[in-house]
Amino acid sequence: DGGITQSPKYLFxxxxxxxxxxxxxxxxxxxxxxxxxxxxxxLRLIYxxxxxxxxxxxxxxxxxxxxxxxxxxxxxTVTSAQKNPTAFYLCASxxxxxxxxxxxxxxxxxxxxx
Amino acid sequence: xxxxxxxxxxxxxxxxxxxxxxxTYDTSESDYYLFWYKQPPSRQMILVIRQEAYKQQNAxxxxxxxxxxxxxxxxxxxxxxxxxxDAAMYFCAYRSSGGGADGLTFGKGTHLIIQP
Numbered sequence: 001d002g003g004i005t006q007s008p009k010y011l012f013x014x015x016x017x018x019x020x021x022x023x024x025x026x027x028x029x030x031x032x033x034x035x036x037x038x039x040x041x042x043l044r045l046i047y048x049x050x051x052x053x054x055x056x057x058x059x060x061x062x063x064x065x066x067x068x069x070x071x072x073x074x075x076x077t078v079t080s081a082q083k084n085p086t087a088f089y090l091c092a093s094x095x096x097x098x099x100x101x102x103x104x105x106x107x108x109x110x111x112x113x114x
Numbered sequence: 115x116x117x118x119x120x121x122x123x124x125x126x127x128x129x130x131x132x133x134x135x136x137x138t139y140d141t142s143e144s145d146y147y148l149f150w151y152k153q154p155p156s157r158q159m160i161l162v163i164r165q166e167a168y169k170q171q172n173a174x175x176x177x178x179x180x181x182x183x184x185x186x187x188x189x190x191x192x193x194x195x196x197x198x199x200d201a202a203m204y205f206c207a208y209r210s211s212g213g214g215a216d217g218l219t220f221g222k223g224t225h226l227i228i229q230p
Contacts, residue, residue, distance in 0.1 A: 033217050042118070042205055042220030043159075058217055059115075090159065098211060100147045100166050103218060105159035 002027045004106035006091050011111045013085075021076045021109045023091030030096035032074035033103065036060060037088040046089075049074055050096045078111065085113045116141045116208050120221035127196045128229045134181075135191045135224045137206030145211045148182070148189045149218065154202040162204070165189065167211070193226075201228045 004025045013019045025032065031050050035043040045058030049068040063082025068074055074093075078085045088110050092103040117140045127133035139148070150162040165173045165182050172180050177197075181190045193200055203225050207218040 035217070035220075040123075040222065042120075042207075042222045043218070044220070045217035048217045088157065092159075100164050100211075102149075102161045102164070108157050 004091060004093055004104055006106040006109050009107065009109060011109055013111070013113050015113055016080045018080060019078050019111065021078065021089055021111070023074045023076065023106060024072055025093040026072060027093055027104060028071075029093035029104075030071065031094045032068070033092040034058075034064070034066065034074070034076045035090045035092065037090060043090060046076065085111060087111060116210070116219045118206050118208050118219050118221040120206055120224050122224045123222070124225040124227065126227040126229060129196055129198060131196055132192060132194045133196055133226065135193075135204050135226065137189045137191070137221055139187050139189065139206070139208050141187070141208065143210060147209045147211055149207040149209070150178070150180070150191045151205045151207060152202045153205065153223070163191065196228050198228050198230060201226060
């Protein structure tokens with residue numbers, strides 16, 4: 001089955017620690033995205049990537065970093081510089097380029113930092 | 115920057131009735147894409163319907179249809195014959211059509227409750 005996997009589903013960390021969230025897709029999509037969702041809020045774009053070894057900051061990139069070494073993978077690191085890291089994180093992928101392409105979402109990772 | 119506004123934090127409808135969810139957006143672009151996504155309690159995001167701004171005809175997908183008013187920058191979602199499985203958060207989203215892989219700009223969502 002084609003799709004997007006995110007692991008783990010729940011993640012707990014102590015304040016001051018960096019943590020990496022995994023996102024893998026087997027849809028052969030060039031474009032991948034990371035969004036953050038807070039209670040009562042819509043999704044906000046953190047980073048996106050159109051192609052391997054290239055990525056762009058979204059609206060709320062501060063305190064986050066990404067890499068795109070493989071087409072299938074787009075891991076997100078939440079650094080200790082992120083002031084409010086506790087949130088629900090969603091990864092998505094789509095065909096890149098012009099066109100009304102659907103973004104396919106993974107099941108999400110709930111990160112709790114205490 | 116584009117913004118998307120959903121003015122109804124919560125809506126309630128009787129099963130089998132029709133409900134309309136509102137969405138307005140602000141943009142200076144003439145060509146763009148609009149989407150409605152559904153997020154049930156599982157939190158999995160599911161595409162409901164999409165609309166290209168240059169198309170005047172409103173998109174429809176089975177019981178779901180949109181009322182796209184480009185001049186008013188309005189993109190409402192109508193759900194006919196509401197079913198219990200329609201209960202979810204619904205998000206309106208905007209995307210530029212300028213090429214590349216721009217992300218989506220989302221509204222804050224409307225929580226839809228279906229009364230049996």
